[in-house]
Amino acid sequence: MANACYYSDENLLSSSLLSKNLKVRIYKTVTLPVVLYGCETRTLTLREEQRIRVFENKVLRKIFGAKRDEVTGEWRKLHNTKLHALCSSPDIIRNIKSRRLRWAGHVARMGESRNAYRVLVGRLEGKRPLGRPRRRWEDNIKMDLRAVGYDGGLREATELAKNLSEDSVATCAYGMRHNSFQNSRSEFRVYCRNFFQPTIRKGIAQSFLFIAPRLSNFFGLRIIPSKVADFFRQKTKESMAYRQQNNIRRNDYLQYLLQVKKSIAAENDLNNTATPWYKKFTDEDVAAHALTFFTEGYETCAVSLSMLLYYLACNRDVQIKLIQEVDFIIKKHNYRLNLDVIEDMQYLDMVVKESLRMNAPVPFITRLCTKRFELHTNGGDLTIQKGTPMVIPVLALHNDPKFFPHPKTFDPERFNKSSAAQRPRCTYLPFGAGPRTCLGSRYALALIKCCMVLVLLQYYIKKCRYTPRTTTAVPTSFIYTPKEKLWIEFVKRDKK
Numbered sequence: 001m002a003n004a005c006y007y008s009d010e011n012l013l014s015s016s017l018l019s020k021n022l023k024v025r026i027y028k029t030v031t032l033p034v035v036l037y038g039c040e041t042r043t044l045t046l047r048e049e050q051r052i053r054v055f056e057n058k059v060l061r062k063i064f065g066a067k068r069d070e071v072t073g074e075w076r077k078l079h080n081t082k083l084h085a086l087c088s089s090p091d092i093i094r095n096i097k098s099r100r101l102r103w104a105g106h107v108a109r110m111g112e113s114r115n116a117y118r119v120l121v122g123r124l125e126g127k128r129p130l131g132r133p134r135r136r137w138e139d140n141i142k143m144d145l146r147a148v149g150y151d152g153g154l155r156e157a158t159e160l161a162k163n164l165s166e167d168s169v170a171t172c173a174y175g176m177r178h179n180s181f182q183n184s185r186s187e188f189r190v191y192c193r194n195f196f197q198p199t200i201r202k203g204i205a206q207s208f209l210f211i212a213p214r215l216s217n218f219f220g221l222r223i224i225p226s227k228v229a230d231f232f233r234q235k236t237k238e239s240m241a242y243r244q245q246n247n248i249r250r251n252d253y254l255q256y257l258l259q260v261k262k263s264i265a266a267e268n269d270l271n272n273t274a275t276p277w278y279k280k281f282t283d284e285d286v287a288a289h290a291l292t293f294f295t296e297g298y299e300t301c302a303v304s305l306s307m308l309l310y311y312l313a314c315n316r317d318v319q320i321k322l323i324q325e326v327d328f329i330i331k332k333h334n335y336r337l338n339l340d341v342i343e344d345m346q347y348l349d350m351v352v353k354e355s356l357r358m359n360a361p362v363p364f365i366t367r368l369c370t371k372r373f374e375l376h377t378n379g380g381d382l383t384i385q386k387g388t389p390m391v392i393p394v395l396a397l398h399n400d401p402k403f404f405p406h407p408k409t410f411d412p413e414r415f416n417k418s419s420a421a422q423r424p425r426c427t428y429l430p431f432g433a434g435p436r437t438c439l440g441s442r443y444a445l446a447l448i449k450c451c452m453v454l455v456l457l458q459y460y461i462k463k464c465r466y467t468p469r470t471t472t473a474v475p476t477s478f479i480y481t482p483k484e485k486l487w488i489e490f491v492k493r494d495k496k
């Protein structure tokens, strides 16, 4: 069929009157749909996959032709990867696989009463010919899943956690569906990584901002590079415009900001210059809030999650106890996962707290003394004058043996009710405290815990020979980021 379609369009594809772009569009709209029609239900052997690839390369070669070598002057065929780059489409087999996986989700939810389910996944009855059974659709799905790492294997925890954090920020703050696990070269990802890449220059700018904010303003030092801020501002505006034009509503942070903007606009005249700035809420404000979500939430969540994975891999007893709790509670709630179920998991809460104690992502917090204060301690009396900048060393408090005996040991029992009640207040501050406490703590904890439950329902996490024994912080980063690569092994639970 595909060949028939191709030969009927061959004259067009080789015509010198049409541009290459137009030819690519003809291929994508006329020939490709014929090849891909119903491909999600097809079972392909390696040979068949190869034939489809050859077919696609043949069509693309017809469109782009040969290229003259600049040095030798000889005509050369274009390389396959070059062909795909020119028509900016992924390999056709990747396309088929991704459609098949998407369709697998529907089939899994269909149930045995549906014909599609019975044909694709149901048990075979009757006699079959001698010899090795043909590969079934189900086998193809399993192979594809294994290829994308569903079956476990060695993984770098920081990379995994960053991908997850990226996806969740993209969805919640920008209303974008962004699959960073598959789309490793997207613009969104490049800007995310660029922003948090610790450099000496950023380290100096951040230090100045903390120590001498006025001086840093004077020198125009920026923590967020203007290119990155512009990109995220642009993304928010695009999402907002798209939602407003198409009347789309979603249950996310961006929607909430749009509602705030609408209700403020109803109360105050935004175009009136007499209205003070704090009574206005413009598109710029929406973009700024979305950017805050990203700047405060992306790296902190990613680091917390990666360190938690690392600690679980290194502490098998804790992991086994946690898996038992997760299995028990999830069964009790009929295999549903929501915030109430997560709240029910006491040990999970203790484990997450202990991980945030050992490596608080924000290692210190700052305050400005607003009135004269006298501090009476065992070590002596101290007067703090109004206007004094203060640094509260969170990480040092968390590692103080006075409050947390044997601080280098990962022991979630420190956070059981009786032990926690004995500790003085404000000795455990992963999210800060008081009126300026972290606004995203509930979101962060929900994300980390949900992710852990989903992972532990399917995998054991193990140390491997590349797992570092200890971790050290990158000195130029203000968020605790481990220098080492946190390699860990995921083992599918039903395999044991």
Ligand code: HEM
Pocket (backbone or CB within 6 Å): 292, 293, 294, 296, 297, 298, 300, 301, 304, 360, 361, 362, 365, 366, 429, 430, 431, 432, 433, 434, 435, 436, 437, 438, 439, 440, 441, 443, 444, 445
């Ligand atoms: C595990 C993840 C996170 C950790 C460990 C963390 C930690 C912190 C800490 C220590 C502070 C300073 C609090 C203080 O000075 O008392 C803070 C502030 C803040 N965090 Fe987080 N955070 C996390 C995730 C998030 C997320 C996901 C968001 C956004 C959705 C967020 C939004 C904020 C904001 C807006 C502030 C400033 C609050 C203010 O100054 O009034 N954080 N965070």
